[in-house]
Amino acid sequence: MIDSLKDTHPKLFEIDQQLHHLVRKIELLNYVNPINIEDQKRQFFAHRFSTEPNFRYRKIDFDPHLLQRELYSLKIDEIEDEASYGFYKEVIDEYAALIKCIETIGQGKKFYYNSLRSFGTPTQRDVENARFILHFEDEPYNNEMFPVYGVEEAEAYFKEFTKRYDFKFKIKLSTKLSAAAMVLNNTQTLVLKKNHRFSANQLKVLANHEIGVHMVTTFNGMRQPVQLFFNGFPNNVETQEGLAVMSEYMSDCLTLYRLKELAYRVLAVDSLLKGYNFCDTFDLLHAQYKLNKDEAFSIALRVHRGGGYTKDYLYLTGLKKVYDFYHRGEDMNTLLTGKVTLEHKPLIDIWLKDGIALAPKYENHAFEKNDNTNTKIDFILQNLK
Numbered sequence: 001m002i003d004s005l006k007d008t009h010p011k012l013f014e015i016d017q018q019l020h021h022l023v024r025k026i027e028l029l030n031y032v033n034p035i036n037i038e039d040q041k042r043q044f045f046a047h048r049f050s051t052e053p054n055f056r057y058r059k060i061d062f063d064p065h066l067l068q069r070e071l072y073s074l075k076i077d078e079i080e081d082e083a084s085y086g087f088y089k090e091v092i093d094e095y096a097a098l099i100k101c102i103e104t105i106g107q108g109k110k111f112y113y114n115s116l117r118s119f120g121t122p123t124q125r126d127v128e129n130a131r132f133i134l135h136f137e138d139e140p141y142n143n144e145m146f147p148v149y150g151v152e153e154a155e156a157y158f159k160e161f162t163k164r165y166d167f168k169f170k171i172k173l174s175t176k177l178s179a180a181a182m183v184l185n186n187t188q189t190l191v192l193k194k195n196h197r198f199s200a201n202q203l204k205v206l207a208n209h210e211i212g213v214h215m216v217t218t219f220n221g222m223r224q225p226v227q228l229f230f231n232g233f234p235n236n237v238e239t240q241e242g243l244a245v246m247s248e249y250m251s252d253c254l255t256l257y258r259l260k261e262l263a264y265r266v267l268a269v270d271s272l273l274k275g276y277n278f279c280d281t282f283d284l285l286h287a288q289y290k291l292n293k294d295e296a297f298s299i300a301l302r303v304h305r306g307g308g309y310t311k312d313y314l315y316l317t318g319l320k321k322v323y324d325f326y327h328r329g330e331d332m333n334t335l336l337t338g339k340v341t342l343e344h345k346p347l348i349d350i351w352l353k354d355g356i357a358l359a360p361k362y363e364n365h366a367f368e369k370n371d372n373t374n375t376k377i378d379f380i381l382q383n384l385k
Contacts, residue, residue: 009356011078013225015088020227022070023095025062027186031102032057032306035176038195041297049286049293052278055305057106064103068096083347094118094234105306112272112308119237122270122313129316129384130263134289136376139256147197154181154198154206158190161207165362167219178301181206183214185230185339188222190215204253212251212364213244213336220360221338229338229357237311239341242318243364246326249319249381251366252373259377261299262319264289265312268303278304320384332367336360 034040034055044053071092079085097118104110122130149157155171162169169188177193180202184191190210198206217240221230245262248254264285271281278300286296302312321342326332334340334348337360351357372378 009080009084011075011080012084012088012356015074015076015079016226016228018074019071019088019091019095020231022067022074023231024186026067026095026098026102027184028098028101029182029184030058030186031060031105032309033176033178034301034305037178037301038175041301044282044297045293049279049282053301053304055106057306060102060105064099068099071096071099083350087344087347090234091228101306108307111306112310115306115308115310118235119310119314121273121310122266125385126266126313126317127270129320130266132384133256133259133263133316133380136256136260136380138260139376144200145255145257147199147202149198149200149203151192151194151196151198154192154196154203157203158207158211161211162215164365165211165216165219167215167362169215169218178298178305181210183210183218185214185218185221185232188215188218201253201255204251205248205258208247208251208253208364208366209244212247212366214240216360216362216364217243217336217339220336220362223361224338224358226351226356229340232339233341233344235343236339236341238314238318239322239335239343240318240339241315242320242322242342243332243335245315245319246322247364247366249323249372249377250370252371254372254374254377256374256376256380259380261295262316264291264299265302266316268299269310269313272303272308272310316384320381323381326370333360333363336362336364336367 035058036056040053040055044051074092076085076088076092079088097114100114101111101118104114151173158171169190172189172191173194174191175194177191180193180196180198182191183189218230224230245254248258268281268285271284276284281304282296282300285291285299286293291299303309325342334345335342337348337357340348348357352359
């Protein structure tokens, strides 16, 4: 089957393989998380939130200039059809921009401007959506919200959750995370924050988010004839994170507390545009919005790492787009074929029809039926602009 496709689309598959060889090391999350988070957090608290953290980062293990030159030397104009040619042109521009992001990590405004190019920044509408969410009164804590589980118990929970699939991935513990957990696509690794305490709700959230979507799209992407489903479509973060939070919603573990966390991230990213430094953003979250110091530090870290990382506002915009997509009766499984985007669904449909892409082997069980019981969450998501 694949051999016959390569006979009918030889240049597309040739370029795709060449691109796969070049971009395997371009995983921004590998480099943008500081390697001295805990040390800088202790110092920041010891100085009463008044001294800018001095984050350090992992060294890049490739030559960014050489990699960019090799990307732009690919002969994409030889790809057979116009739609695929235009797509791969966009792909190369996107990966070149990500290389610039990685190259300038830790260089302040240089990184921030490259991050803006790759991920954008919240619009006024996005900021208004975030404030709309924050005006709702907090829900009372229940037993599922208390952080009582250690990382070993979390690891056991995720292993049990994964028994519904036949894929295998590594689990790694790290102190160099700005989040409780993340998936590294290129190495099929779930990384857990070593000293973190998890609540029962957070375990369910992370299982449905990280495994149910991020790991599922990793393994579906790996088996595609076109490697770009694995490496990632241009600007796929918004769709992938939107799908992941939608998975939380449909498995009935998306809380108002979690939705407010995504709203705070939007306001924190917006603070970068206003010229806020780390202390300013922390003060906005801790003093104005009354987040506790650990939560405020975590969100400020997420957006200031590297020099100004704007990605985090896309969780909320992505959720709204995927929520609307689902409620139009669209097929969610199309978006699980790999690291794809809503915007490129027409091309994915063409490729599925032509056999260039395969239907996903692994599905997200949360997408089989909407189990959400939180009517307030529904009201909010329906009324986001």
